[in-house]
Amino acid sequence: MLYEKKPTSIDEQIALLLERGMIIKNIPLAKKYLSHVSYYRLVGYWYPMFADKETHEFKENSRFEDAISLYNFDHKLRMLLFDVIEKIEISLRTKMIYHLSHEFDPWWFQDSNLFINIPSLVKTLGNLEEEVERCKDIFMKEHKKKYKDDLRFPPSWKSLELTSLGGLSKLYGNLKPSVKSKDIIAGEYGAVNHTFLPSWLQSITQIRNYCAHHSRLWNKNLPGRPKLLSSPPHPWIEDLPKQHEFQKIYIHLCIMKYLLNTIQPNNSFTLRLAKLLEDFPTVDPNALGFKGNWKSEPLWS
Template sequence: MIPPAQHYDKPALNENDLIERYIERGLTITDRNRTARYLRHIGYYRLSPYTIPFQTDRTTHSFSPGTTFDDILNVYVFDRQLRLLTIDALERVEVAVRAALSNTMSTHGEGEAFWYRNTSNYQNCRGYSTTIKRIEDLTERERQRIPSDRGEQVDRLHYPDALAHYLDTYSSPATPPSWLVIELLTAGELQHLYASLAPKYRKTIARELNLPDQVLQSWLKTYVRVRNICAHHGRLWNRFLGVYPVIPKSRTVRWLNERSVFDTSNPRALERKRLYPVLVSLQSILFTISPHSTWALRLHSLLGKYQRIPLNALGMKANWDSDGFWQEAFEAGS
């Protein structure tokens, strides 16, 4: 039975009050001024999820004996470095998807440079309508920003972006070529555009990454979720992502040699709901788009640096790096 909703009446506390709360709950504070500085510039609320593994009681929030503020801070710093490493791989994959989509559609789609205006390139009219409206909105917004008197443009060789240059230089078509348009879309819009294309084009684009279409569709959805977490400085460690990448069944997809790591037959299996399958999927694509990337080595180095942080909070096992998949990635990047 769900308990009745309550009225929230907890008061805001300053740094000293928050430190006293930590101490009352059993946390060791060796330097109050330093702790206060971190609370001031990071925030008690942002640090709170990192305290959970160190608590012996989730109701009283009591800490395990000997737990220090530095223990919590180390997990926070680790998560920040993990986030930066993850967004680094996401950036490479996103750029590669943009390029594959742009190249494929502008050379094979109906309408060439302006293929996005042709309904035959889409799976249905809804995808077409959504794409066209977004592009027209972006174009019109930029058109409103362009000075009506060209004399106001101090340096006509310098434009804030390529869209402004197109609109100030060309009178038609009203919207720019696809390779410019693709760069204007957000990651979420890019994912929706890919999903809305006709199947034959999706398959061609996915092949550029050595993936089946359905796998790429699934992974892109997860990447948008993870990218948003990273962009808002959210926590990747010890959380369920909410959008999970499909575990590929095809042996043509580069994946862990030990495929039973993620129990796809058990919907309650926790490993595949955490970050690890995302990390594997990113490396799978990096094998294709950046064969000699050092990303896997940097991941290995980061996890080795913070050996006290439990890997199961990421959905990983202690011997994760012994799998031939990762061994190949380490060798390729060395």
């Protein structure tokens, strides 16, 4: 079957929504949003309003304004998480540079003897090399000028400042279990040992990428399945989600909060998250996997 749908004007998009049963009280506002936010992007926010997923007929009392409220909530959630993830990324980078450079040397990330999967390491280093070559920061220009005869990467405290959270996550997860720093870093985050932290970092990296590309988080089925500690050393949640609930963002937020509590013990994540939910009362927390008593959990209280 060939795709034969034609592009539609904003007026035609609004007419189609009205025909299918959506309530639009403020047509000028709808036109404004659709001129800046594509129809297809907004579909993700009114998709649960469909009474029929084939014909795209809406349920009764489906309102355009409610979809826009979800869209705005999702934007603010991404901004909040981006701030939290930034702290986790900077902390992880710092710990990896410090512990591994002291255990081995400043070029540990180039030592294939320390890693499990060499092809994966080569790919990670290839991406890092591109970043080093592109970098125009003064610290990198001065290093290349001063040490032009040294064909190695700049030391880890310079090179790894240019890698992404995804690159850091891959380097950490690819370290051999015999590398002492792998357990030391996990222990400092309250993850006990290296068994659990890689899956946490993978989960956070996925969400970070959604945030960076302005993708929907609300009501999204997340692919990550982080491994959970049976007896965490720090405050955790008592009402654990079932396996099928791992696709919702709540458990991933719990992991972020757990890590953030070791990085910044007096953080305001709980207050900011609760305030966000209060500011958007039409948003159903269940669509995010939240439990009714989440604020009273030891982790969040």
